[in-house]
Amino acid sequence: MQPKKIKLVDGINLMILWNDGSEEYISLKNLRKHCPCATCSAERDKQGKKYIPLYTENQISVRSISQVGNYAIQIRWQDGHDTGIYEYKFLKNFQPVG
Numbered sequence: 001m002q003p004k005k006i007k008l009v010d011g012i013n014l015m016i017l018w019n020d021g022s023e024e025y026i027s028l029k030n031l032r033k034h035c036p037c038a039t040c041s042a043e044r045d046k047q048g049k050k051y052i053p054l055y056t057e058n059q060i061s062v063r064s065i066s067q068v069g070n071y072a073i074q075i076r077w078q079d080g081h082d083t084g085i086y087e088y089k090f091l092k093n094f095q096p097v098g
């Protein structure tokens, strides 16, 4: 599964058009909340499932998105956080809990 097109919509959603023709919208807030990097994963583990992080504007605004190999994208947030590598298979099955 590969994205044909990835774009930001209204600065709050990420739209992904997959090569099977399906379109997916994921809010940036949820993407940040489920950032797959080691630091954020550890933080979520520590805080537990009921943890609801409060984000500042620059933590949920995207500075840039770059492709990583042919399997993932890397998102650079406005606050400088850029260690999250979002694999396509992760994004394709993205079902945020709350």
Ligand SMILES: [Zn+2]
Pocket (backbone or CB within 6 Å): 035, 036, 037, 038, 039, 040, 041, 081, 083, 084
């Ligand atoms: Zn992270």
